[in-house]
Amino acid sequence: xxxxxxxxxxxxxxxxxxxxxxxxxxxxxxxxxxxxxxxxxxxxxxxxxxxxxxxxxxxxxxxxxxxxxxxxxxxxxxxxxxxxxxxxxxxxxxxxxxxxxxxxxxxxxxxxxxxxxxxxxxxxxxxxxxxxxxxxxxxxxxxxxxxxxxxxxxxxxxxxxxxxxxxxxxxxxxxxxxxxxxxxxxxxxxxxxxxxxxxxxxxxxxxxxxxxxxxxxxxxxxxxxxxxxxxxxxxxxxxxxxxxxxxxxxxxxxxxxxxxxxxxxxxxxxxxxxxxxxxxxxxxxxxxxxxxxxxxxxxxxxxxxxxxxxxxxxxxxxxxxxxxxxxxxxxxxxxxxxxxxxxxxxxxxxxxxxxxxxxxxxxxxxxxxxxxxxxxxxxxxxxxxxxxxxxxxxxxxxxxxxxxxxxxxxxxxxxxxxxxxxxxxxxxxxxxxxxxxxxxxxxxxxxxxxxxxxxxxxxxxxxxxxxxxxxxxxxxxxxxxxxxxxxxxxxxxxxxxxxxxxxxxxxxxxxxxxxxxxxxxxxxxxxxxxxxxxxxxxxxxxxxxxxxxxxxxxxxxxxxxxxxxxxxxxxxxxxxxxxxxxxxxxxxxxxxxxxxxxxxxxxxxxxxxxxxxxxxxxxxxxxxxxxxxxxxxxxxxxxxxxxxxxxxxxxxxxxxxxxxxxxxxxxxxxxxxxxxxxxxxxxxxxxxxxxxxxxxxxxxxxxxxxxxxxxxxxxxxxxxxxxxxxxxxxxxxxxxxxxxxxxxxx
Numbered sequence: 096x097x098x099x100x101x102x103x104x105x106x107x108x109x110x111x112x113x114x115x116x117x118x119x120x121x122x123x124x125x126x127x128x129x130x131x132x133x134x135x136x137x138x139x140x141x142x143x144x145x146x147x148x149x150x151x152x153x154x155x156x157x158x159x160x161x162x163x164x165x166x167x168x169x170x171x172x173x174x175x176x177x178x179x180x181x182x183x184x185x186x187x188x189x190x191x192x193x194x195x196x197x198x199x200x201x202x203x204x205x206x207x208x209x210x211x212x213x214x215x216x217x218x219x220x221x222x223x224x225x226x227x228x229x230x231x232x233x234x235x236x237x238x239x240x241x242x243x244x245x246x247x248x249x250x251x252x253x254x255x256x257x258x259x260x261x262x263x264x265x266x267x268x269x270x271x272x273x274x275x276x277x278x279x280x281x282x283x284x285x286x287x288x289x290x291x292x293x294x295x296x297x298x299x300x301x302x303x304x305x306x307x308x309x310x311x312x313x314x315x316x317x318x319x320x321x322x323x324x325x326x327x328x329x330x331x332x333x334x335x336x337x338x339x340x341x342x343x344x345x346x347x348x349x350x351x352x353x354x355x356x357x358x359x360x361x362x363x364x365x366x367x368x369x370x371x372x373x374x375x376x377x378x379x380x381x382x383x384x385x386x387x388x389x390x391x392x393x394x395x396x397x398x399x400x401x402x403x404x405x406x407x408x409x410x411x412x413x414x415x416x417x418x419x420x421x422x423x424x425x426x427x428x429x430x431x432x433x434x435x436x437x438x439x440x441x442x443x444x445x446x447x448x449x450x451x452x453x454x455x456x457x458x459x460x461x462x463x464x465x466x467x468x469x470x471x472x473x474x475x476x477x478x479x480x481x482x483x484x485x486x487x488x489x490x491x492x493x494x495x496x497x498x499x500x501x502x503x504x505x506x507x508x509x510x511x512x513x514x515x516x517x518x519x520x521x522x523x524x525x526x527x528x529x530x531x532x533x534x535x536x537x538x539x540x541x542x543x544x545x546x547x548x549x550x551x552x553x554x555x556x557x558x559x560x561x562x563x564x565x566x567x568x569x570x571x572x573x574x575x576x577x578x579x580x581x582x583x584x585x586x587x588x589x590x591x592x593x594x595x596x597x598x599x600x601x602x603x604x605x606x607x608x609x610x611x612x613x614x615x616x617x618x619x620x621x622x623x624x625x626x627x628x629x630x631x632x633x634x635x636x637x638x639x640x641x642x643x644x645x646x647x648x649x650x651x652x653x654x655x656x657x658x659x660x661x662x663x664x665x666x667x668x669x670x671x672x673x674x675x676x677x678x679x680x681x682x683x684x685x686x687x688x689x690x691x692x693x694x695x696x697x698x699x700x701x702x703x704x705x706x707x708x709x710x711x712x713x714x715x716x717x718x719x720x721x722x723x724x725x726x727x728x729x730x731x732x733x734x735x736x737x738x739x740x741x742x743x744x745x746x747x748x749x750x751x752x753x754x755x756x757x758x759x760x761x762x763x764x765x766x767x768x769x770x771x772x773x774x775x776x777x778x779x780x781x782x783x784x785x786x787x788x789x790x791x792x793x794x795x796x797x798x799x800x801x802x803x804x805x806x807x808x809x810x811x812x813x814x815x816x817x818x819x820x821x822x823x824x825x826x827x828x829x830x831x832x833x834x835x836x837x838x839x840x841x
Contacts, residue, residue, distance in 0.1 A: 159582025174836025211262030231605035251600030272307025288832035291317035457498030518561025656680025725765035748789030778809030
């Protein structure tokens with residue numbers, strides 16, 4: 096589909112980026128030589144970082160795409176009640192809780208990678224998708240203490256991980272059994288910005304016969320966030336807390352496994368539940384509305400947001416000299432969500448008043464049943480390492496809504512007209528995929544990575560009842576798509592590797608977009624096409640005991656983005672669009688990411704910097720004929736810091752410290768569909784982490800974080816929220832606060 100106003104990039108961008116990295120490779124030669132000269136008798140040993148981003152274990156320097164890794168030890172050193180507070184330290188990753196991004200409720204933040212909305216970034220927990228099929232966003236269903244490792248894969252990854260991975264993938268791997276017959280851990284975290292407290296406990300072990308187990312639980316209670324001094328709500332009134340930002344979480348997990356020879360079988364069951372007070376918009380006082388004065392209130396509450404998962408994994412390794420590995424998984428998942436909304440508005444009683452009094456009182460439910468499975472084989476054929484796999488998902492989404500919505504010319508009539516209605520809908524979706532990837536070591540220092548995935552996706556509304564859904568179309572929709580990727584890695588030396596990657600992404604329409612719409616303001620469209628993207632990336636990674644550098648430059652272009660037709664007449668400023676979901680959006684993103692650190696071994700000091708530059712242009716939601724570069728994404732964001740670590744003789748412990756400043760350049764949002772422009776000033780936030788980790792096997796950890804030390808007042812550009820004590824949808828940063836963490840493990 097040709098979109099007016101869109102200019103495809105020139106090849107010169109790609110060639111210039113390759114030239115810059117080639118020059119860097121040439122100049123990096125003296126760096127390697129200088130480090131070798133430090134001690135000719137002792138070879139430089141580079142720390143190996145194993146990841147599974149290619150669906151098999153590889154050192155991070157062997158990958159053709161950009162990958163960031165966060166380990167369990169790093170998580171322990173930055174105490175937080177939410178995993179999203181930890182993920183914000185990844186360059187190019189942002190947390191979004193914005194209603195215009197279709198994000199979930201408070202406490203269920205979505206992830207944005209390289210400027211894409213949360214629905215275009217895929218989140219996996221132990222390889223299982225956490226996608227809300229109704230709305231399309233991918234949710235974080237996990238707590239920090241349960242995590243062994245997080246791998247963040249940037250750029251389209253649909254070849255290996257399927258749809259929704261246009262922006263990238265966040266793969267969360269949880270902890271398994273220990274290395275001795277019995278062990279346990281206890282921990283707690285207290286956050287003064289929310290008076291929030293988290294408690295967690297686990298029992299785990301591994302027996303001599305190969306049997307291993309882990310039982311764990313976590314509970315979190317978070318109150319409304321305290322905001323910096325001077326923060327005001329939408330009406331200009333002083334605001335001390337971000338009303339509607341409280342939530343409670345509970346997480347329980349059980350895992351048993353058995354290992355023998357080169358085989359392993361694991362069964363894991365997880366239960367996650369969240370309760371959140373998502374929205375408070377209050378106008379108790381009379382405020383101007385253009386056609387008189389009104390008083391009103393809107394309030395939303397999510398009393399239930401649960402996820403239950405059962406996952407079985409079988410792994411067979413070293414089957415033969417050719418057939419290297421077999422991995423099979425089977426999972427069942429139930430997502431059960433309930434939301435309640437109440438609102439009212441009363442106009443000043445005047446003759447011929449253009450406004451009506453209204454009242455809304457609705458309850459909506461959503462249940463998603465998913466059965467998923469995969470079989471992956473790995474083959475070593477000469478210089479080729481081949482991955483062949485099959486994957487399937489079968490989802491059933493059951494929706495329900497009941498309540499009343501009444502409108503009257505005056506408040507007296509409103510009480511007489513209210514009637515309750517009930518509507519239900521049932522949608523079935525299937526997805527089957529075949530995928531293949533070949534890693535070809537065609538020369539001593541060269542590796543070519545080629546991948547393909549063929550996907551068959553279908554959906555159908557099988558049942559509907561009630562006034563809300565009866566008028567909707569129920570056509571069956573089928574898709575068939577082939578996507579590919581091509582990567583190249585050149586190992587210049589033991590320390591330096593260059594990489595380049597071309598990859599495609601695809602994302603299928605959601606239940607809302609195809610069949611049900613979103614409330615009464617949007618119209619579904621069963622004839623939608625999938626969203627698509629193509630990304631070009633070049634990068635380099637240099638790693639030594641002292642110096643670590645990672646640079647990537649990328650360009651992503653996307654089309655067929657699904658948006659509501661909200662065309663506005665430029666003269667009258669009246670909406671003339673149909674409100675139907677259509678393939679009318681496109682986006683173009685150019686960016687660069689740099690991660691750098693240098694360790695002074697004798698001093699234990701490591702200065703570091705993470706810097707991201709991004710320019711994104713996309714269509715505006717309210718007027719798809721107009722494209723804008725004011726897309727809420729700051730042109731520059733980053734983090735500058737200094738880490739310190741020193742071993743102490745006291746209890747065989749080590750002290751660590753980290754002082755760092757997060758910052759972002761000013762930006763403007765013109766593409767959100769709120770109407771007008773929203774300006775976000777630039778900001779800087781100073782933070783300090785201190786801690787003590789002790790015991791021969793690091794039995795205990797005590798950590799203290801002092802965040803927003805200077806009580807800076809700012810709104811992270813993509814950290815919107817449905818509630819803020821007024822009609823604003825942006826969640827202010829937390830006020831100056833401390834986070835204390837205590838952990839003991841045996």
